Amino acid sequence: MREVDRSPGVNLERIKEIVAECKVERWALIPVVQRIQNEFGYVPPEAIPIVAKSMKLFPSQVQGVISFYAQFYTKPRGRQVIRVCRGTACHVRGAETLLKMLEERLGIQEGETTPDMEYTLETVACIGVCTLAPNVVVNDAVHGYMDPEKLAKLLTKGEG
Amino acid sequence: MGEAYTVFVCAETPCLSMGSEDVYRAFEAEVKRQGLSNVAVEISGCHGHGLCNHGPSVVVEPEGIFYLGVRPEDVPEIVSAHLRDGRPVERLLYRDPKSGRLIARYHDVDFYRKQCRVILRNCGRINPEKIDHYIAAGGYRALAKALLKMTPEQVIEEIKRSGLRGRGGAGFPTGRKWEFARNVCSPEKFIICNADEGDPGAFMDRSVLEADPHAVIEGLTIGGYAIGATTGFIYVRAEYPLAVKRLRIALDQARAKGFLGKNILGSGFTFDIYLKEGAGAFVCGEETALIASIESQRGMPRPRPPYPAQAGLAGKPTTINNVKTLASVPIIIDRGAAWFAGIGSEKSKGTTVLALSGKIVNAGLVEVPMGTSLSTIIYDIGGGIPDGKRLKAVQTGGPSGGCIPARIPDTPVDFESLAMVGSIMGSGGMVVMDEETCMVEVARYFLSFTQAESCGKCVPCRLGTKQMLEILTRITEGKGQEGDVETLLKIARTVKETSLCGLGQTCPNPVLSTIHYFRDEYEAHIKEKRCPASNWERLPLKSRRGVRAPR
Numbered sequence: 001m002r003e004v005d006r007s008p009g010v011n012l013e014r015i016k017e018i019v020a021e022c023k024v025e026r027w028a029l030i031p032v033v034q035r036i037q038n039e040f041g042y043v044p045p046e047a048i049p050i051v052a053k054s055m056k057l058f059p060s061q062v063q064g065v066i067s068f069y070a071q072f073y074t075k076p077r078g079r080q081v082i083r084v085c086r087g088t089a090c091h092v093r094g095a096e097t098l099l100k101m102l103e104e105r106l107g108i109q110e111g112e113t114t115p116d117m118e119y120t121l122e123t124v125a126c127i128g129v130c131t132l133a134p135n136v137v138v139n140d141a142v143h144g145y146m147d148p149e150k151l152a153k154l155l156t157k158g159e160g
Numbered sequence: 161m162g163e164a165y166t167v168f169v170c171a172e173t174p175c176l177s178m179g180s181e182d183v184y185r186a187f188e189a190e191v192k193r194q195g196l197s198n199v200a201v202e203i204s205g206c207h208g209h210g211l212c213n214h215g216p217s218v219v220v221e222p223e224g225i226f227y228l229g230v231r232p233e234d235v236p237e238i239v240s241a242h243l244r245d246g247r248p249v250e251r252l253l254y255r256d257p258k259s260g261r262l263i264a265r266y267h268d269v270d271f272y273r274k275q276c277r278v279i280l281r282n283c284g285r286i287n288p289e290k291i292d293h294y295i296a297a298g299g300y301r302a303l304a305k306a307l308l309k310m311t312p313e314q315v316i317e318e319i320k321r322s323g324l325r326g327r328g329g330a331g332f333p334t335g336r337k338w339e340f341a342r343n344v345c346s347p348e349k350f351i352i353c354n355a356d357e358g359d360p361g362a363f364m365d366r367s368v369l370e371a372d373p374h375a376v377i378e379g380l381t382i383g384g385y386a387i388g389a390t391t392g393f394i395y396v397r398a399e400y401p402l403a404v405k406r407l408r409i410a411l412d413q414a415r416a417k418g419f420l421g422k423n424i425l426g427s428g429f430t431f432d433i434y435l436k437e438g439a440g441a442f443v444c445g446e447e448t449a450l451i452a453s454i455e456s457q458r459g460m461p462r463p464r465p466p467y468p469a470q471a472g473l474a475g476k477p478t479t480i481n482n483v484k485t486l487a488s489v490p491i492i493i494d495r496g497a498a499w500f501a502g503i504g505s506e507k508s509k510g511t512t513v514l515a516l517s518g519k520i521v522n523a524g525l526v527e528v529p530m531g532t533s534l535s536t537i538i539y540d541i542g543g544g545i546p547d548g549k550r551l552k553a554v555q556t557g558g559p560s561g562g563c564i565p566a567r568i569p570d571t572p573v574d575f576e577s578l579a580m581v582g583s584i585m586g587s588g589g590m591v592v593m594d595e596e597t598c599m600v601e602v603a604r605y606f607l608s609f610t611q612a613e614s615c616g617k618c619v620p621c622r623l624g625t626k627q628m629l630e631i632l633t634r635i636t637e638g639k640g641q642e643g644d645v646e647t648l649l650k651i652a653r654t655v656k657e658t659s660l661c662g663l664g665q666t667c668p669n670p671v672l673s674t675i676h677y678f679r680d681e682y683e684a685h686i687k688e689k690r691c692p693a694s695n696w697e698r699l700p701l702k703s704r705r706g707v708r709a710p711r
């Protein structure tokens with residue numbers, strides 16, 4: 001097994017606790033990974049062998065599940081996760097333009113995090129708020145009817 | 161003593177994002193400050209008047225007075241003028257855009273008047289976080305009737321006679337599906353509610369779960385009783401955090417009241433429901449992939465047979481139903497199969513919930529009897545196309561569906577009729593497109609979605625979507641070549657016929673239907689290197705006239 005660098009601030013004891021708590025659940029792998037991610041903001045690579053061992057799986061099997069699902073991240077993400085909806089309704093109302101704007105302003109591409117760890121830029125297939133299209137989600141808050149002006153304001157607010 | 165007024169503040173995702181939580185708190189505080197003891201303030205699901213884009217919305221019952229765009233600063237006036245003195249605040253009422261008339265009651269709003277609410281019966285009229293509201297609205301009556309007065313076979317017979325067909329896309333008769341599962345002999349069986357709703361442009365299931373979670377729980381429990389299941393699951397996508405939260409609350413309350421758990425209502429039937437959150441993969445809406453995902457594996461479809469009804473979750477017989485299908489079950493048991501079968505068209509019974517969005521004046525959830533014409537939905541209910549533009553096409557069924565051109569506006573919306581024009585009902589997404597929409601780009605958009613979401617297990621889907629996407633991208637960039645359309649048609653047909661699961665089998669539909677109806681637009685791109693509509697990428701984001709500026 002490959003040695004992984006321990007990311008700063010990852011509490012291995014806490015990961016073991018979460019794993020132990022979820023073990024009673026039937027088909028616990030995805031729920032365990034979800035809970036780890038909820039606490040740490042991502043799935044620290046050093047969690048994978050711990051999870052694998054407790055579920056009697058190979059680390060590669062756990063890794064395989066994590067990489068299959070769009071919402072599992074194995075790298076820390078920014079303090080503000082900005083998601084641009086790419087659903088049909090948002091698309092016909094200009095989501096593409098918004099994404100380009102954000103990529104330019106933040107200097108990163110979709111899926112990346114700014115070096116200062118402030119912003120992560122992502123896209124999402126539809127958040128089901130199509131009536132307010134186009135939508136941008138910052139952390140958990142939905143911002144509907146986005147336009148370049150509002151988007152610029154949103155970014156400066158975050159910095160303040 | 162009953163309350164004179166109940167104020168329902170919409171607390172669904174769109175209204176919440178416009179600040180309805182502050183409005184709710186302002187009402188609570190103001191009612192207290194003014195000492196009104198006969199006013200109850202409640203949250204609710206979507207009032208569903210197609211005006212989500214004018215939110216936050218507030219309905220004052222029992223009169224059904226309907227306020228739009230309410231801000232916290234408006235609340236003191238509503239409380240003193242309306243709730244204390246009985247004079248509704250005119251400036252916040254809805255104004256009919258056609259006649260300019262003020263409309264106070266939501267029953268009178270065009271968008272609402274032409275609808276028929278069966279699945280959405282409780283949306284906006286009860287507090288989804290209070291089980292007593294659901295019970296007062298007749299909830300769990302059907303469960304008691306099914307468990308105490310009917311045999312599982314009678315429940316299945318009733319559903320069969322109602323003509324209910326699955327609302328998740330394929331329209332398979334629910335009664336027959338339950339009968340298969342019932343007839344398989346096994347000590348352990350499962351029933352799953354499919355709340356994955358991965359189609360972009362669809363939000364019907366989110367709305368039902370946020371506004372009326374108990375209806376789904378009740379339907380799932382009745383289904384469990386009918387097929388002889390021991391355990392139910394609700395598989396809900398992680399993009400819907402509020403739906404997850406409301407479901408958790410509802411499940412706890414149902415357990416506390418004895419509607420779930422051991423020996424439900426003294427009937428001897430034991431059943432419980434667990435929530436499983438998805439982790440972001442469109443293909444997990446497909447039944448076998450969904451089962452794999454609940455089992456904590458990669459959500460990949462597998463060939464059928466064996467069907468889930470024979471060998472599903474943990475290899476046990478498993479039934480999977482959509483949210484709306486299950487929400488229809490209690491009302492069918494309660495009001496009888498004949499009542500339900502009296503609504504809708506000949507082969508498609510009941511109602512359909514459509515998520516109307518795109519280039520449309522009133523965007524929102526629309527529930528109409530099956531067989532209602534497209535033009536009724538778009539013009540009479542949806543209020544037509546904004547900015548004086550013309551309708552070009554309507555896309556139904558998401559990435560598995562197709563585009564219906566404006567020249568056949570009288571197409572009835574039901575399973576058979578939509579299939580006849582080359583589209584599908586799907587889960588009910590309906591995206592309206594105006595004359596500026598480039599149809600090649602629409603096809604390219606859907607292909608980019610399915611290409612990204614293909615699980616990659618089968619070759620036709622993995623490589624076919626990639627090739628189609630490459631060709632479509634080339635065409636939209638003005639680099640199309642003679643013969644591209646023929647190649648597209650050929651790949652599309654192959655992918656359709658040879659893919660493993662529904663994703664691949666249906667993903668060529670947007671390509672096929674746009675070529676069928678808008679071939680000239682493809683030709684213009686290829687031969688003249690121009691887009692007859694407008695260039696999507698350069699489509700400016702403009703504020704929309706005629707709509708009150710959102711905040």
Ligand SMILES: Cc1cc2nc3c(=O)[nH]c(=O)nc-3n(C[C@H](O)[C@H](O)[C@H](O)COP(=O)(O)O)c2cc1C
Pocket residue numbers: 325326327328329330331332334354355356357358359442443444445446447480481482483485486587661662663
């Ligand atoms: C790729 C793919 C995605 C699907 N997504 C969903 C979905 O999000 N929700 C849903 O209810 N059905 C979805 N379905 C259909 C389901 O597999 C299944 O037919 C349905 O849940 C059955 O319920 P019903 O009989 O009540 O319609 C999908 C099918 C495919 C092939």
Ligand code: FES
Pocket residue numbers: 085086087088089090091125126127128129130131133134135360361362
């Ligand atoms: S398309 Fe963006 S929320 Fe549905």
